[in-house]
Each structure stands twice: as C-alpha cells, then as structure tokens.
Amino acid sequence: MTTFEPEVDRSVTQALETMLLIRTFEEKSAELQAAKMSPSMCTSVGQEASAAGVMSALDERDLILTNHRSAGHLLARGADPNRVMAEIHGKATGYCGGKSGSLHISVKELGVILTSTIVGGELSLVTGVGLSLQMLEKDGIAAVFFGDGAATEGVFHESVNLAAVWELPILYVCENNQWQAYVHRKETMLADHISDWSKALGVESRTVDGNDVEAVAAAAREAVTYIRKNRKPFLLETYTYRLRGHMEPDDQAYVDKNELSSWKSRDPIAMMERRLLTDGVLTSIELAAMKESVRKKVEAAAEFALASPYPSFDQLTTNVYA
Amino acid sequence: MTTITPDQAMFDGLAEEMRRDPRVVTFGEGTATKHFNLVEEFGKRRVRNTPLAEGIIAGTAAGAAATGLRPVIDLLFAPFMTFAMEELVNSAGKLRFISGGQFSFPLVAIARTGAGWAVGGQHNHNIEAWFVHAPGVKVVMPSTAADFKGLMKSAIRDENPVMFFADIGLLHTPGEVPDGDHVVPIGKAALRREGSDVTLISYGKTVQKCLEAAETLASEGVSAEVIDLRSLKPLDEAGVLSSVLKTGRAVVVHEASGACGVGAEVAAIIAEKAFAQLKAPVVRLTGPDAPPAASYPLEQAYVPQPDRIVEAVKRQVN
Numbered sequence: 001m002t003t004f005e006p007e008v009d010r011s012v013t014q015a016l017e018t019m020l021l022i023r024t025f026e027e028k029s030a031e032l033q034a035a036k037m038s039p040s041m042c043t044s045v046g047q048e049a050s051a052a053g054v055m056s057a058l059d060e061r062d063l064i065l066t067n068h069r070s071a072g073h074l075l076a077r078g079a080d081p082n083r084v085m086a087e088i089h090g091k092a093t094g095y096c097g098g099k100s101g102s103l104h105i106s107v108k109e110l111g112v113i114l115t116s117t118i119v120g121g122e123l124s125l126v127t128g129v130g131l132s133l134q135m136l137e138k139d140g141i142a143a144v145f146f147g148d149g150a151a152t153e154g155v156f157h158e159s160v161n162l163a164a165v166w167e168l169p170i171l172y173v174c175e176n177n178q179w180q181a182y183v184h185r186k187e188t189m190l191a192d193h194i195s196d197w198s199k200a201l202g203v204e205s206r207t208v209d210g211n212d213v214e215a216v217a218a219a220a221r222e223a224v225t226y227i228r229k230n231r232k233p234f235l236l237e238t239y240t241y242r243l244r245g246h247m248e249p250d251d252q253a254y255v256d257k258n259e260l261s262s263w264k265s266r267d268p269i270a271m272m273e274r275r276l277l278t279d280g281v282l283t284s285i286e287l288a289a290m291k292e293s294v295r296k297k298v299e300a301a302a303e304f305a306l307a308s309p310y311p312s313f314d315q316l317t318t319n320v321y322a
Numbered sequence: 323m324t325t326i327t328p329d330q331a332m333f334d335g336l337a338e339e340m341r342r343d344p345r346v347v348t349f350g351e352g353t354a355t356k357h358f359n360l361v362e363e364f365g366k367r368r369v370r371n372t373p374l375a376e377g378i379i380a381g382t383a384a385g386a387a388a389t390g391l392r393p394v395i396d397l398l399f400a401p402f403m404t405f406a407m408e409e410l411v412n413s414a415g416k417l418r419f420i421s422g423g424q425f426s427f428p429l430v431a432i433a434r435t436g437a438g439w440a441v442g443g444q445h446n447h448n449i450e451a452w453f454v455h456a457p458g459v460k461v462v463m464p465s466t467a468a469d470f471k472g473l474m475k476s477a478i479r480d481e482n483p484v485m486f487f488a489d490i491g492l493l494h495t496p497g498e499v500p501d502g503d504h505v506v507p508i509g510k511a512a513l514r515r516e517g518s519d520v521t522l523i524s525y526g527k528t529v530q531k532c533l534e535a536a537e538t539l540a541s542e543g544v545s546a547e548v549i550d551l552r553s554l555k556p557l558d559e560a561g562v563l564s565s566v567l568k569t570g571r572a573v574v575v576h577e578a579s580g581a582c583g584v585g586a587e588v589a590a591i592i593a594e595k596a597f598a599q600l601k602a603p604v605v606r607l608t609g610p611d612a613p614p615a616a617s618y619p620l621e622q623a624y625v626p627q628p629d630r631i632v633e634a635v636k637r638q639v640n
Contacts, residue, residue: 063389096422104417108424114388115421116413124378124409128385128393135347135367136390158378166370319423320458322481 046243053216130168149180210240350396438491443613467497472506
C-alpha cells in the first residue's frame with residue numbers, strides 16, 4: 001500500500017458523469033421513440049463534451065440560450081432528468097407543462113432561458129439578453145448554443161455584429177457538428193470554421209476540439225474570463241460531430257460511412273473514460289458504478305415521464321397573454 | 323389640451339414613459355439620430371441607433387423584454403417587418419405559451435404604413451391583419467393625435483408585445499392631445515360620431531373618410547354612427563355589437579386588402595352575433611388585392627374614399 005494519494009480532480013469525473021448522463025438519457029429517449037412510447041426528439045449524441053465542457057465554465061449568474069438539440073445543455077446545467085423527459089413526452093410535469101415538448105425547453109430557475117427551435121432564433125434573442133445584462137448592470141454573461149446550420153443564416157451576422165458594436169457580454173458557442181439537418185456542412189459553406197467569420201466582424205474567437213471535454217472546459221473558462229473582464233462578446237467553436245441522425249428515427253442512409261466511423265473512433269465519452277482509467281483517476285469499478293447510477297437515474301426519468309399525466313385541456317389557451 | 327402632430331404625440335408618449343420607468347429603452351433605424359431630444363434626456367444607452375436589420379432589432383427587443391427591459395423599437399415601415407416576422411411572431415408571440423408562462427415580452431414595435439407618402443408597395447403595405455392572426459401579439463392602429471399618445475403609453479405599460487401601426491397619412495396633421503398622463507386603454511373602440519341608421523366601422527386614416535361620408539349622409543337624411551376600432555387585437559367586440567344592434571346596418575372600411583382582413587373578422591362577428599337584428603347584409607370596403615402604387619393618384623385610389631362609403635350606405639338603406 002502506498003501512502004501517496006493522487007489528488008482526484010472532481011471536475012473531470014464530474015464532466016464524465018455529465019456526459020454519461022446526457023448519452024444515456026438521449027439513447028433512452030431514442031429507444032422509447034423507436035418503441036412508439038415517446039415523441040421524436042433531436043439528440044446530441046457525440047456532442048456531449050461541448051455541453052459538459054462549456055457548462056462547467058458558467059455559474060449561476062449566467063444566462064443560457066439553447067436550441068432544438070438541447071437535452072445535453074439542460075442536463076449539463078443541472079436540470080432534473082425527470083422533468084426534461086416528461087417535457088419531451090408532453091406531460092404536465094415537464095418544465096414547460098408539456099407545451100414545449102423536446103424542441104424549445106426553457107428552465108428559467110436554472111438560467112436556461114429562451115430556447116428557440118427556429119434555427120437561428122436563439123441568435124436573434126441573445127443580443128437582447130446581453131443588452132439586459134449590460135443595462136441592468138449585472139455581472140453575468142449570456143451563453144448561446146447554436147450550430148453551423150444557424151451560422152449560415154443571415155441572423156448570425158446580424159447578431160455577432162450587433163454584439164460587437166454594443167459590446168454585449170455574450171459567449172457564442174458554435175457547435176460545429178458538420179450537419180445541418182439532413183445536409184452536410186460542406187454542401188452549404190466553403191469555410192471550415194465559423195470562428196473565422198466572427199473575427200471578420202471584430203469578435204475574438206477560437207476553435208477547440210469539441211470531443212475533448214477537458215479542452216472544451218479550458219477554452220470555455222478562458223472565454224468566460226475574457227468576457228467577464230472585457231464585457232465584450234467571444235465566439236467559441238466546438239468542432240464536433242452529430243453521431244445520430246437529425247431527429248429520431250433516422251437511418252442515416254445519407255451519411256458517409258467512413259466519416260461516421262472515423263468520428264465514432266473519437267467518441268468523446270470513450271476518450272474520456274480511457275484517459276481517466278489510464279491516468280488512474282477512476283478505477284474500472286468506480287466507472288461501472290458511475291454508469292449504473294446514471295442508468296438508474298435515466299430509468300427513473302423514463303418511468304416518471306411515462307407515469308405523468310398529460311396537461312388538462314384548459315391549458316390549451318393559458319399563458320398566451322401576460 | 324395641446325395641439326401637436328400624431329408623430330410628436332407618439333414620441334411624447336414614449337418620452338413620458340421613459341421618464342416614468344427606467345426599464346423603458348428605445349432603439350431602431352435612426353432612433354437616436356431622429357430623436358436627439360430623447361438622447362439628451364435619457365442618454366445614449368437608453369436611446370440607440372441600430373443597423374438596418376429588422377430581424378436583429380426585433381429579436382434583441384424580445385430577448386431584452388424577457389429579461390427585464392421594456393423596449394420600444396422603430397422598424398420604420400410595415401413591409402420591413404417581413405424581415406422580423408420570426409422574432410415578432412415565433413419568439414415574442416409564442417415563447418410565453420411554449421415555455422409554460424415562464425416569460426413575458428413587454429415590447430412595442432412601431433411601423434408606419436398607408437397611403438400618403440407615395441413610396442410604393444415596399445414601404446406602404448397595411449399588414450396589420452397578419453399580426454392579428456399571430457397568437458400572443460396585440461395590435462393597435464390609432465387615428466387621432468390623442469390616441470397616438472395614449473395608445474403608445476398603454477402599449478409600453480402592457481406586458482405583451484404590441485404592434486403599433488402608424489398611418490403615414492395621419493402622422494403630420496396636428497390634432498388635440500389632452501395634457502397630463504393621457505392613457506388610452508388597448509381593446510376599447512372609440513365612438514367618433516353617433517347615429518341611428520348605419521354603423522361605419524373603421525380604423526386608421528379611413529376613420530376620417532367615414533366621418534366625411536357621415537357628414538354627407540346626414541345632409542341627405544341618413545344618420546351614420548362611426549366607430550374607430552383603434553385596437554385590432556384585442557378587438558372591442560362589445561362596442562361593435564352594441565352599435566350594430568342599435569342601427570341594424572354595418573359597413574366596415576379599411577385601407578388594407580379585404581381577404582381575411584380585419585373587416586372580414588368584424589363582419590363575421592356581426593354575422594354570428596347580430597344576424598337576426600341586421601336589416602341589410604354587412605358590407606366591406608377595403609383596398610384591393612394589389613400592392614399599393616407609388617404614383618400619387620393611384621396610391622390615393624387604393625384607399626376607400628368618402629364617395630364610395632356614401633354609395634355603399636345608400637345601397638344598404640334603400
């Protein structure tokens with residue numbers, strides 16, 4: 001027995017657990033969908049490192065805007081898996097009372113605000129959130145998650161440009177997952193990196209390996225520090241890959257098999273597991289226990305969602321006007 | 323009373339609300355340039371120019387409204403709102419409901435429209451009914467200087483997104499505005515002239531056309547009541563019905579084209595709820611299904627004029 005005890009970095013095991021939770025949750029959701037027990041949803045399988053890494057750099061002061069592919073962001077922010085799953089199922093116990101479904105879940109109490117399923121919608125809203133933070137003199141920042149698909153829309157240019165001119169405290173997180181619904185990025189844009197576009201608008205940016213959660217977390221911490229200090233926007237591009245289809249179910253017949261398998265060999269979760277096992281941060285027994293605990297949590301979420309009631313019909317016209 | 327233009331009345335209303343509530347901010351295309359008095363009084367942070375990009379102006383307003391500010395945005399001309407439909411309709415109008423009531427969107431979007439400046443169909447297009455069809459959004463379109471001010475103040479105090487349509491043809495003709503905190507409630511029509519034979523229902527510049535027609539009709543022995551809707555959503559159903567139940571005849575007049583327009587909605591309400599009391603079918607007089615032309619005579623001909631209104635009423639009464 002050695003008396004030397006390595007310092008266990010909680011943050012890295014936490015990041016792995018978060019990624020496992022997202023993966024298990026989304027695969028369970030897809031499984032329920034395949035069994036016709038759940039509505040469809042858009043998974044972020046393969047992109048978990050981006051959600052877990054960026055979210056680890058934000059704190060309770062910060063506000064988050066996400067999009068249709070949001071379960072990862074919500075869970076990484078600490079959302080209750082039961083209530084996210086219930087919302088996907090359109091149940092009254094969901095975060096939005098079943099009125100959102102999977103596509104536009106907001107959780108105000110966690111600072112996950114204004115989720116829009118219109119691709120690019122989040123980019124148009126975030127400048128307003130940044131303006132509120134600036135004018136109400138709050139020290140939080142606004143983080144907005146969007147993809148390469150949204151970046152090819154005009155509103156990306158409008159949003160980043162206005163944030164630059166008005167010096168808004170916004171972290172733009174472009175999850176460049178190579179897919180724009182059913183179209184490969186290379187069919188719609190000549191550039192490889194969205195980070196180049198923001199530089200042209202006068203906004204500092206950086207591209208990071210979006211499948212390496214530690215690299216994402218470190219880059220996000222730097223970006224957040226920059227924004228807090230300078231009160232200016234920053235764009236972080238997490239270069240990653242959507243391993244499942246656009247929405248469930250999807251046979252991915254349109255996906256290049258070689259490309260898919262090459263990205264699968266860089267699965268962010270498998271890479272992190274290897275790294276923590278090799279470096280002795282986690283034992284295989286601890287990893288198995290972590291997976292089992294996550295699995296139970298997700299099974300409980302599915303049971304909760306399935307058992308929850310649908311909203312009553314009087315909800316058809318509530319919350320339309322304030 | 324003070325006599326000022328509706329244009330000034332609208333921005334006086336804004337200035338008073340900015341004085342009252344530090345959360346009120348205003349930005350848009352040329353806002354700071356044109357309203358230097360507001361910049362002087364409230365500073366550059368609360369009064370801002372923006373790029374000529376309606377989408378991001380409206381989206382910024384929606385995001386800011388959901389997080390503690392009360393933005394008033396100037397989108398200049400109504401057709402420019404086509405660039406902001408996503409933000410106004412999908413975000414500001416729907417995200418309160420979709421989020422299960424977690425957010426509200428207290429914002430005002432100003433857009434000018436209507437014949438009067440001979441600018442053609444990409445600056446002049448009465449699209450107010452598009453927004454009546456959008457859930458979660460309110461729509462106003464005043465016809466008097468007093469209402470421009472009073473409705474602006476109500477719109478700013480409202481917790482919902484309000485589309486504020488300003489009729490170009492009215493903006494620079496001075497009118498009387500009451501002194502003090504003049505607030506006009508949204509959702510309440512105004513009775514502009516009492517009458518007993520027919521109800522003329524209108525909003526925006528065609529209210530004045532109806533009043534002119536009513537004057538002519540009076541000289542010919544027909545007593546016309548004139549109702550100014552001024553709020554298109556919510557619509558003052560009770561106000562419309564009580565008048566039509568009294569007169570038994572209704573002519574709805576507006577500059578916007580007819581199909582699925584406000585007039586169609588008003589006619590349907592009357593048919594559903596006052597059919598038995600009608601002495602004649604409801605008539606709609608509207609602009610045609612065509613873009614407004616720039617050429618001044620054509621532009622004016624787009625708008626239902628008093629002679630057409632008089633004719634329609636005469637056919638109803640006889």
